[in-house]
Amino acid sequence: MSRAVPEIPVQPSDSELVRRARSGDLGAFEELVDRYERRVYTIARRVTGNEHDAEDVTQQTFISALEHLDSFREEASFSTWLLRIATYGALKILRKRKGLPTVSLDEAVAPDPDDDYAKIPHPEYVADWKESPEQLSQRHETQRLIEEALAALDEKHRLVFLLRDVEGLSVKETAEALGLSEANVKVRLLRARLQLREHLTRLFGDETRRLEPHRHEEEE
Amino acid sequence: MKCEELLKLLNEYVDGEVDPGLCESFEKHLAGCNPCQVVVDNIRKTITIYKNGQPYDLPSDCHQRLHDVLRQRWKERHPAAQR
Numbered sequence: 001m002s003r004a005v006p007e008i009p010v011q012p013s014d015s016e017l018v019r020r021a022r023s024g025d026l027g028a029f030e031e032l033v034d035r036y037e038r039r040v041y042t043i044a045r046r047v048t049g050n051e052h053d054a055e056d057v058t059q060q061t062f063i064s065a066l067e068h069l070d071s072f073r074e075e076a077s078f079s080t081w082l083l084r085i086a087t088y089g090a091l092k093i094l095r096k097r098k099g100l101p102t103v104s105l106d107e108a109v110a111p112d113p114d115d116d117y118a119k120i121p122h123p124e125y126v127a128d129w130k131e132s133p134e135q136l137s138q139r140h141e142t143q144r145l146i147e148e149a150l151a152a153l154d155e156k157h158r159l160v161f162l163l164r165d166v167e168g169l170s171v172k173e174t175a176e177a178l179g180l181s182e183a184n185v186k187v188r189l190l191r192a193r194l195q196l197r198e199h200l201t202r203l204f205g206d207e208t209r210r211l212e213p214h215r216h217e218e219e220e
Numbered sequence: 221m222k223c224e225e226l227l228k229l230l231n232e233y234v235d236g237e238v239d240p241g242l243c244e245s246f247e248k249h250l251a252g253c254n255p256c257q258v259v260v261d262n263i264r265k266t267i268t269i270y271k272n273g274q275p276y277d278l279p280s281d282c283h284q285r286l287h288d289v290l291r292q293r294w295k296e297r298h299p300a301a302q303r
Contacts, residue, residue, distance in 0.1 A: 165267045193231070
């Protein structure tokens with residue numbers, strides 16, 4: 001019996017496509033764009049908050065990639081490089097839109113009372129989620145709710161969450177990108193995480209298994 | 221541990237970066253506190269859902285405009301190249 005195995009086309013790696021693009025293969029570059037345009041658009045959309053700016057950032061990101069392809073080090077991760085360009089590009093547009101001249105997106109000049117662990121709202125609705133993140137993000141309806149929860153955060157908390165947790169910048173890189181201290185980053189990150197947790201758990205938590213939040217009043 | 225101290229450690233615990241000295245104390249608390257365990261799990265899932273979830277679809281025409289712009293730029297940089 002014939003044991004011919006149908007040839008499954010192997011997807012070229014990003015590195016392979018970069019190599020080809022560098023030698024003038026436009027198709028290879030377009031393939032890279034197709035692979036990452038949604039992720040680039042997503043970070044841009046989440047940071048800037050609107051479609052128009054997000055599209056601008058997306059174009060600028062890929063134009064920048066096109067123009068700097070030669071200086072991209074092959075052994076690095078193309079997606080990381082690309083998404084960093086997108087992240088910083090989105091922050092730049094945000095700054096420009098607000099008329100802020102320098103690095104800091106923080107308009108507060110005096111110490112921000114929000115940057116205080118003592119005043120962070122404690123978890124209220126505590127329950128295991130009914131479904132896994134993977135199952136939840138498959139559905140259009142829940143995806144919309146998820147983005148709404150993110151958009152509901154104060155910008156200063158949302159940006160820290162996006163840079164640190166979603167894009168994987170270090171605390172130090174996040175602090176530098178936003179013109180904050182590392183201590184600010186940490187407390188804002190906690191606020192963002194807890195607020196999102198609260199919002200999403202109210203939506204996706206199993207109400208039949210809801211727990212009373214433990215009030216830790218005394219020293220244990 | 222007081223609540224505020226617990227909250228402060230929560231970030232680091234989720235990231236797996238707690239000072240070993242504090243970690244033991246925090247883990248001891250967690251072992252006896254189901255709501256806190258669930259909160260930690262909720263947070264991890266929350267991060268996952270944004271990090272690994274579905275990206276936005278590009279608005280209609282955005283994809284086409286993007287590729288048109290890039291093709292144009294490419295031609296400017298590679299005037300002699302064939303497609």
